[in-house]
Amino acid sequence: MTSPLLAVQDLEVWFDLPHGDTLHAVRRVSFSVERGERFGLVGESGCGKTTTILALMGLLPPTATVSGRVLLEGEDILEDGETSVRPHRWTDISMIFQGAMNALNPVQTVGAQIVEAMELHGIAEGADAKSQAGQLLEMVGIAPDRLDRYPHEFSGGMRQRAAIAMALACEPKVLLADEPTTALDVMVQAQILLLLERLSQELGLTVILVTHDLPVVAEVCGRAAVMYGGEIAEVGPVDTLYHDSRHPYTRLLFAAVPDPTGEEEVVSIPGAPPRLDRPIVGCPFQPRCDRAFEPCPTEQPRLIALGADHQAACHLNDPAFRAVS
Amino acid sequence: MRGADYVIKRTIFAVVTVFVALTINFIIFRAAPGSAVSNLARVPGATHALRAELEHEFGLDKPKLQQYFIYLGQLAHGNLGVSFASQQPVSHELLQALGNTIPMVLLGTLFAIGFGTFTGILAAYRRGTAVDKASVSTGLFFYSLPTQWLGLMLLLIFAGTLPSGGRVDAFLFNPTPLQHILDVLKHMLLPSLTLGLVLYGEYTLITRSAMLETLGEDYILTARAKGLSDRRIVTRHAFRNAMLPITTLIALSLGYIVAGSILIERVFSWPGIGQAVYYSVQNRDYPMLQGAFLLLTLSVVFFNYVADLLYFKLDPRIRE
Numbered sequence: 001m002t003s004p005l006l007a008v009q010d011l012e013v014w015f016d017l018p019h020g021d022t023l024h025a026v027r028r029v030s031f032s033v034e035r036g037e038r039f040g041l042v043g044e045s046g047c048g049k050t051t052t053i054l055a056l057m058g059l060l061p062p063t064a065t066v067s068g069r070v071l072l073e074g075e076d077i078l079e080d081g082e083t084s085v086r087p088h089r090w091t092d093i094s095m096i097f098q099g100a101m102n103a104l105n106p107v108q109t110v111g112a113q114i115v116e117a118m119e120l121h122g123i124a125e126g127a128d129a130k131s132q133a134g135q136l137l138e139m140v141g142i143a144p145d146r147l148d149r150y151p152h153e154f155s156g157g158m159r160q161r162a163a164i165a166m167a168l169a170c171e172p173k174v175l176l177a178d179e180p181t182t183a184l185d186v187m188v189q190a191q192i193l194l195l196l197e198r199l200s201q202e203l204g205l206t207v208i209l210v211t212h213d214l215p216v217v218a219e220v221c222g223r224a225a226v227m228y229g230g231e232i233a234e235v236g237p238v239d240t241l242y243h244d245s246r247h248p249y250t251r252l253l254f255a256a257v258p259d260p261t262g263e264e265e266v267v268s269i270p271g272a273p274p275r276l277d278r279p280i281v282g283c284p285f286q287p288r289c290d291r292a293f294e295p296c297p298t299e300q301p302r303l304i305a306l307g308a309d310h311q312a313a314c315h316l317n318d319p320a321f322r323a324v325s
Numbered sequence: 326m327r328g329a330d331y332v333i334k335r336t337i338f339a340v341v342t343v344f345v346a347l348t349i350n351f352i353i354f355r356a357a358p359g360s361a362v363s364n365l366a367r368v369p370g371a372t373h374a375l376r377a378e379l380e381h382e383f384g385l386d387k388p389k390l391q392q393y394f395i396y397l398g399q400l401a402h403g404n405l406g407v408s409f410a411s412q413q414p415v416s417h418e419l420l421q422a423l424g425n426t427i428p429m430v431l432l433g434t435l436f437a438i439g440f441g442t443f444t445g446i447l448a449a450y451r452r453g454t455a456v457d458k459a460s461v462s463t464g465l466f467f468y469s470l471p472t473q474w475l476g477l478m479l480l481l482i483f484a485g486t487l488p489s490g491g492r493v494d495a496f497l498f499n500p501t502p503l504q505h506i507l508d509v510l511k512h513m514l515l516p517s518l519t520l521g522l523v524l525y526g527e528y529t530l531i532t533r534s535a536m537l538e539t540l541g542e543d544y545i546l547t548a549r550a551k552g553l554s555d556r557r558i559v560t561r562h563a564f565r566n567a568m569l570p571i572t573t574l575i576a577l578s579l580g581y582i583v584a585g586s587i588l589i590e591r592v593f594s595w596p597g598i599g600q601a602v603y604y605s606v607q608n609r610d611y612p613m614l615q616g617a618f619l620l621l622t623l624s625v626v627f628f629n630y631v632a633d634l635l636y637f638k639l640d641p642r643i644r645e
Contacts, residue, residue, distance in 0.1 A: 095550045106642060163547075
């Protein structure tokens with residue numbers, strides 16, 4: 001049995017707040033991804049999805065406390081903090097950010113920023129690195145002679161393409177994409193998503209796509225995890241999540257996607273996500289849930305396996321409770 | 326090309342600024358209350374004949390417009406007039422004073438730039454730690470001190486060990502060049518330190534805030550994700566961007582080399598431009614003042630011009 005490419009086990013993140021409070025942003029998050037897989041991490045703003053992937057690379061600020069394991073091909077890269085994670089940054093796991101508006105340094109040429117990553121990790125140097133950087137730009141659909149241009153000379157979509165090219169500079173195994181299309185207009189969004197999909201297929205690249213946009217996940221990813229209140233509510237193949245969701249939040253989330261024909265009304269989920277700076281008792285979604293029953297306010301649901309590759313954290317799936325209800 | 330456009334635009338702007346300043350400079354002294362001649366005559370009840378004679382001698386009886394063109398014409402030839410007080414050419418007097426001021430101010434400013442930028446970067450990088458707090462409170466302390474008071478305190482403390490005023494030791498006869506330089510340096514130390522400490526506060530605070538701002542940018546997160554070391558992130562990515570506001574500050578403080586030191590030069594009797602301005606005001610030495618103002622304008626405009634050109638080099642976004 002081979003271990004998955006990347007496995008996250010019991011990841012927890014706390015932030016120190018002023019006045020001695022703490023915010024428990026990520027709670028017992030576990031998931032794993034295989035080589036070449038496109039995995040979605042979906043949820044509302046503030047559900048802990050960005051925190052989760054920043055924690056994967058050890059990029060959270062010093063106010064954050066992280067526990068749990070991140071296994072890359074079986075090796076725990078967070079074991080010794082900065083020392084153990086830095087060698088894996090960009091060479092094994094790289095990252096692109098929201099819209100890429102400010103993800104590129106405004107006073108360096110795009111080429112210099114790509115070459116910097118290559119030289120740092122000993123991939124290539126000098127003219128060789130530059131020609132490789134040109135090929136990378138070509139791969140993402142930018143003319144290689146744009147290497148000497150500055151980020152402000154690029155449009156939003158081109159910047160994101162350049163950021164993707166830069167992320168591929170050291171041939172990583174995993175690409176973390178944090179809301180990569182959020183700040184872009186719809187046409188450009190589609191192009192970027194197609195590009196990510198193509199690169200993942202051509203290069204065998206694993207992509208973890210973080211987004212609040214369900215249709216994006218359905219379009220690009222094979223599998224996804226739905227996060228709520230810092231926890232994973234449900235994880236499984238996107239098709240299963242859509243057709244056979246076993247967590248009310250997933251179901252309501254899909255129902256909340258606007259129907260392009262305009263025939264069905266947009267449904268919203270009433271209420272607000274739980275406050276993460278206070279202890280959560282019972283199921284975090286219970287106050288907003290349309291199917292809450294006796295155990296929900298007091299008992300905390302755990303992820304229960306529902307099929308070979310499908311898990312949900314909801315008491316409705318628990319035979320012990322089902323018998324009662 | 327855009328670059329040439331930018332340089333030409335900035336140059337024209339600088340030249341026009343100087344010209345406007347020259348004109349205002351001319352008008353101010355004509356509009357100022359009191360007559361230039363009253364002090365020149367040095368006799369309280371000077372006769373009208375004497376006054377008229379003096380006015381004629383200095384060309385003050387000519388129409389204002391004609392005076393203005395004469396003034397411009399003479400300026401073009403580098404003639405700033407003759408000091409009322411010393412009867413020496415103003416340009417000669419000013420150059421000498423400037424020669425005394427520049428090394429003193431430069432020493433203090435360089436100290437402030439070097440030390441202030443360094444501690445500013447360190448404080449931003451170690452935000453929230455004891456290092457940061459110590460650096461910020463020290464910076465605030467010196468920044469908020471009145472220059473002349475700090476000067477007087479340093480004078481009180483060090484007057485025994487270091488010379489308390491002047492530029493050279495009057496009793497050092499026939500010094501060798503090396504002796505002379507050391508002597509001047511010794512005299513320079515306190516006034517430079519006073520200036521340097523006050524500027525240091527400003528530099529360290531501004532560097533810190535500029536650095537904090539850039540360290541919070543997304544491209545710093547990208548740089549960290551790329552696996553760069555902290556040192557490289559600070560030098561290559563953060564400081565490079567934070568340099569923009571710092572450059573402005575450097576240009577501004579260098580521009581005020583000429584004027585910013587009046588208080589310090591008074592406290593330490595340093596025979597520089599500040600001192601010259603002070604005496605000229607007391608003596609109603611209009612040509613000297615006019616010359617000093619001109620020099621001040623030129624240095625401010627010049628350093629701003631240099632900052633503009635540096636910006637062009639540092640920030641690719643300006644080249645648009």
